[in-house]
Amino acid sequence: MNMPASTVVRLDEPALFTDLYELTMAASYVREGMTAPATFSLFVRRLPPERSFLIAAGLRDALEYLQDFRFSDRALEYLRSLDRFDVDFLSFLHNFWFRGDVWAMPEGTIVFPDEPLLEVTAPLPQAQLVEGALLNLCHFETLVTTKAARCVLAARGRPIVEFGMRRAPGLDGAIRAARCAFIAGAASTSNVLAGFVENIPVTGTMAHSYVSAFTEEIEAFRAFSRSFPDQTVLLLDTYDTLVAAHRAVEVARELESQGHRLAGVRLDSGDIPTLARQVRHILNQAGLEYVRILVSGGLDERDIDQWVRDGVPIDSFGVGTKMDVSADAPYLDMAYKLVRYGERYVLKTSPGKETWTGEKQVYRFRGADGRFCEDLIALRGEPAPPGALALLEPVMQAGRIWRPHPRLGDVRRQCADMLASLPDDVRTLRDPRRYPIRYSERLVELQDSLKAAIPAI
Amino acid sequence: MNMPASTVVRLDEPALFTDLYELTMAASYVREGMTAPATFSLFVRRLPPERSFLIAAGLRDALEYLQDFRFSDRALEYLRSLDRFDVDFLSFLHNFWFRGDVWAMPEGTIVFPDEPLLEVTAPLPQAQLVEGALLNLCHFETLVTTKAARCVLAARGRPIVEFGMRRAPGLDGAIRAARCAFIAGAASTSNVLAGFVENIPVTGTMAHSYVSAFTEEIEAFRAFSRSFPDQTVLLLDTYDTLVAAHRAVEVARELESQGHRLAGVRLDSGDIPTLARQVRHILNQAGLEYVRILVSGGLDERDIDQWVRDGVPIDSFGVGTKMDVSADAPYLDMAYKLVRYGERYVLKTSPGKETWTGEKQVYRFRGADGRFCEDLIALRGEPAPPGALALLEPVMQAGRIWRPHPRLGDVRRQCADMLASLPDDVRTLRDPRRYPIRYSERLVELQDSLKAAIPAI
Numbered sequence: 001m002n003m004p005a006s007t008v009v010r011l012d013e014p015a016l017f018t019d020l021y022e023l024t025m026a027a028s029y030v031r032e033g034m035t036a037p038a039t040f041s042l043f044v045r046r047l048p049p050e051r052s053f054l055i056a057a058g059l060r061d062a063l064e065y066l067q068d069f070r071f072s073d074r075a076l077e078y079l080r081s082l083d084r085f086d087v088d089f090l091s092f093l094h095n096f097w098f099r100g101d102v103w104a105m106p107e108g109t110i111v112f113p114d115e116p117l118l119e120v121t122a123p124l125p126q127a128q129l130v131e132g133a134l135l136n137l138c139h140f141e142t143l144v145t146t147k148a149a150r151c152v153l154a155a156r157g158r159p160i161v162e163f164g165m166r167r168a169p170g171l172d173g174a175i176r177a178a179r180c181a182f183i184a185g186a187a188s189t190s191n192v193l194a195g196f197v198e199n200i201p202v203t204g205t206m207a208h209s210y211v212s213a214f215t216e217e218i219e220a221f222r223a224f225s226r227s228f229p230d231q232t233v234l235l236l237d238t239y240d241t242l243v244a245a246h247r248a249v250e251v252a253r254e255l256e257s258q259g260h261r262l263a264g265v266r267l268d269s270g271d272i273p274t275l276a277r278q279v280r281h282i283l284n285q286a287g288l289e290y291v292r293i294l295v296s297g298g299l300d301e302r303d304i305d306q307w308v309r310d311g312v313p314i315d316s317f318g319v320g321t322k323m324d325v326s327a328d329a330p331y332l333d334m335a336y337k338l339v340r341y342g343e344r345y346v347l348k349t350s351p352g353k354e355t356w357t358g359e360k361q362v363y364r365f366r367g368a369d370g371r372f373c374e375d376l377i378a379l380r381g382e383p384a385p386p387g388a389l390a391l392l393e394p395v396m397q398a399g400r401i402w403r404p405h406p407r408l409g410d411v412r413r414q415c416a417d418m419l420a421s422l423p424d425d426v427r428t429l430r431d432p433r434r435y436p437i438r439y440s441e442r443l444v445e446l447q448d449s450l451k452a453a454i455p456a457i
Numbered sequence: 458m459n460m461p462a463s464t465v466v467r468l469d470e471p472a473l474f475t476d477l478y479e480l481t482m483a484a485s486y487v488r489e490g491m492t493a494p495a496t497f498s499l500f501v502r503r504l505p506p507e508r509s510f511l512i513a514a515g516l517r518d519a520l521e522y523l524q525d526f527r528f529s530d531r532a533l534e535y536l537r538s539l540d541r542f543d544v545d546f547l548s549f550l551h552n553f554w555f556r557g558d559v560w561a562m563p564e565g566t567i568v569f570p571d572e573p574l575l576e577v578t579a580p581l582p583q584a585q586l587v588e589g590a591l592l593n594l595c596h597f598e599t600l601v602t603t604k605a606a607r608c609v610l611a612a613r614g615r616p617i618v619e620f621g622m623r624r625a626p627g628l629d630g631a632i633r634a635a636r637c638a639f640i641a642g643a644a645s646t647s648n649v650l651a652g653f654v655e656n657i658p659v660t661g662t663m664a665h666s667y668v669s670a671f672t673e674e675i676e677a678f679r680a681f682s683r684s685f686p687d688q689t690v691l692l693l694d695t696y697d698t699l700v701a702a703h704r705a706v707e708v709a710r711e712l713e714s715q716g717h718r719l720a721g722v723r724l725d726s727g728d729i730p731t732l733a734r735q736v737r738h739i740l741n742q743a744g745l746e747y748v749r750i751l752v753s754g755g756l757d758e759r760d761i762d763q764w765v766r767d768g769v770p771i772d773s774f775g776v777g778t779k780m781d782v783s784a785d786a787p788y789l790d791m792a793y794k795l796v797r798y799g800e801r802y803v804l805k806t807s808p809g810k811e812t813w814t815g816e817k818q819v820y821r822f823r824g825a826d827g828r829f830c831e832d833l834i835a836l837r838g839e840p841a842p843p844g845a846l847a848l849l850e851p852v853m854q855a856g857r858i859w860r861p862h863p864r865l866g867d868v869r870r871q872c873a874d875m876l877a878s879l880p881d882d883v884r885t886l887r888d889p890r891r892y893p894i895r896y897s898e899r900l901v902e903l904q905d906s907l908k909a910a911i912p913a914i
Binding site: 013016017018019020021022023024025027028029031032034038040075078079082084124128131132133135136137139140163165166167168169170171172173174176190191192193195196202203204205206207208209210211212213215216217223224226227228231237238239240268269270321322325326327330331332334336337338341344346347348349350351352353454457 | 470473474475476477478479480481482484485486488489491495497532535536539541581585588589590592593594596597620622623624625626627628629630631633647648649650652653659660661662663664665666667668669670672673674680681683684685688694695696697725726727728778779782783784787788789791793794795798801803804805806807808809810911914
């Protein structure tokens with residue numbers, strides 16, 4: 001049942017999923033004979049103020065994209081119609097397939113600014129052409145997985161359900177968001193297609209429209225529980241939440257008399273902490289301690305964190321819109337930059353956008369308590385420091401995926417292990433400490449020598 | 458060359474693109490025999506604080522989705538595997554196709570809170586099942602078209618280029634965002650696949666990596682202009698913008714000597730207003746008044762508005778990330794609510810989420826100056842007030858698209874006309890006036906009578 005994402009959202013002409021300038025630059029490289037190997041680093045320049053760490057994601061889809069990259073006749077015909085490209089370049093594209101190497105952090109890895117999520121080494125035009133798609137795929141998934149991880153941390157073990165399909169950005173955005181949330185530790189999704197494609201558990205409750213389609217609220221509750229006697233979660237706020245809670249008690253008793261149990265109730269609006277306490281009281285007074293309370297309605301990790309700290313009796317959280325668009329930090333300053341061309345190390349020094357040169361490796365150290373304590377960004381060729389975890393590994397060689405992508409459940413476990421190893425004061429939502437990153441001496445020396453040479457460029 | 462979006466991003470199992478609860482609710486409706494016609498309204502409850510109007514978009518894709526909606530054997534097999542649905546319901550789904558009617562505002566229409574963007578009337582299980590997809594498609598496109606219109610208004614006639622592919626949310630999100638920006642009045646996109654599929658002009662410049670791939674910056678400039686002597690836009694900020702501007706002058710003169718003209722330069726970082734003035738001065742001193750200045754780098758309508766007001770010499774704007782994710786307002790409070798079932802008008806009264814009952818029509822009035830001055834939200838059956846524009850029209854009947862969707866250029870003109878008719882003090886970015894919306898007497902009376910009856914529900 002588990003299928004690659006490329007079968008879900010299939011671009012008819014994936015090679016055209018690129019910015020025009022990638023093609024014009026590639027055309028110029030080809031004309032100038034600049035086809036030596038180039039290395040590009042994909043990384044985040046700085047964290048949004050609201051984030052203290054990121055979780056790398058998107059690699060699976062990025063590698064499949066690279067492996068399948070081809071220009072069809074129809075795509076070439078369109079490019080010819082633009083009247084910009086000569087026959088030599090169109091013929092180059094006709095024979096093009098991606099033959100590069102990729103090093104990358106596994107999905108689910110915690111990542112900090114300046115640390116490459118992935119590095120591509122390929123003939124310059126090849127490495128250039130894939131920029132847009134790689135950024136698109138890695139950016140969105142890293143963004144949403146990070147946001148979802150914050151929700152999961154805030155819930156401190158209470159299940160999070162991904163509810164965001166309707167306000168997720170686009171169709172594949174919704175499916176990717178469900179996958180990201182699951183990697184980050186969400187228990188399930190409401191998105192059936194994501195469940196089908198990614199093999200994620202699907203769950204759901206009922207909508208206000210269901211309740212209002214019946215002439216009486218309690219008849220709606222009864223009808224739903226007739227169809228799903230062991231899986232019913234009643235939505236309480238279509239009219240009046242507390243009145244509905246008493247009706248839920250009635251239906252729960254009817255279910256008990258038939259040997260079933262009401263699974264839960266959902267609160268979706270109003271003063272959630274107060275209502276949750278009142279509804280819990282109504283349920284408990286009726287001996288229905290087993291009925292769970294799910295809340296939803298525009299939540300994010302701040303609400304969850306506050307309510308959990310305050311001991312509000314909530315059993316699980318439906319999180320949608322704000323998670324799927326990462327509402328408080330809706331984009332990352334992610335870049336894909338040339339760091340080496342042929343034998344020459346390169347960088348850019350634009351104000352606020354200076355990049356680190358060279359192919360890199362990131363080493364992560366654990367302290368005496370077993371938690372992560374420091375990262376070292378080094379050149380890839382430097383000797384590995386003893387006892388450190390090397391985060392980047394080879395994942396594609398000569399355009400072929402090096403080994404099957406880990407199963408989603410394994411990615412999810414990797415992410416959970418990483419989060420558990422992050423120091424409490426770094427992963428906290430409130431005034432987190434900045435995680436320490438060092439740059440190796442060799443990297444700093446190389447960077448400084450290149451910067452000194454810029455006036456001559 | 459113009460193809461429907463469904464051929465670009467094709468979901469293998471579109472009918473599964475739904476929240477699980479739509480299926481469980483539909484199963485219950487079928488079991489209870491509740492298959493009378495139901496009407497759902499899709500609307501936005503309130504504007505984000507940063508918005509004074511919205512522009513409706515997404516209808517084309519929504520109607521294609523509805524028309525193609527089917528459950529394949531593979532989809533049904535998956536649903537069976539969930540162990541929730543009985544044979545009767547699976548057989549109902551097997552024979553399912555959408556046979557409803559849809560009224561909608563054309564894409565490119567300005568829309569305000571509580572005004573339906575579209576209304577679906579279909580047998581209750583059908584109208585319910587399509588909720589998630591309709592919201593997903595209309596939400597994202599309305600969000601981005603609105604943001605893009607603000608950028609276009611701020612630029613006051615200077616071209617906007619959509620640059621956001623790399624940080625747009627997902628693959629189809631990027632293509633949809635390019636389409637939305639074009640509807641809103643953007644001149645072109647950098648996204649080649651969007652150009653191919655939607656027949657939008659594509660443009661582009663060069664990246665920092667291009668410049669840094671050469672050992673000398675001016676050699677990069679020369680090489681690019683060799684390949685594209687009449688279409689070269691030189692990126693100036695890889696190292697030092699002003700040094701690069703002098704190099705651009707040199708290359709422009711070389712181009713002139715060969716009978717060509719440098720098209721432009723791009724500034725992507727640093728203090729843009731100061732650099733733009735300095736670069737304009739350098740170019741003009743060299744007699745290169747015709748060389749255009751394009752700026753990019755994390756802009757949105759606020760920057761554009763300020764720079765245009767300040768007379769900064771900028772000829773066009775490349776706008777990406779913040780437009781494609783609508784960064785300052787990354788989601789809308791958009792809902793799809795049951796307003797009538799069979800002969801019965803319905804509503805919900807959840808705190809902060811009360812909805813207006815009944816099938817509706819929206820009338821827009823023009824004042825003596827020809828600009829829009831007021832909207833009236835009425836029941837669909839009410840007599841049309843004289844001289845008002847009725848915004849909702851029938852677009853689908855019995856599941857078939859009623860007439861071909863307008864061409865993208867026509868949608869774009871519709872949007873431009875609408876924006877031109879909006880009063881200046883409503884469409885301004887700074888402290889806009891709230892556009893007046895009235896509710897018809899009959900609608901208010903009906904709403905009040907339903908609310909009075911709720912305690913009995």
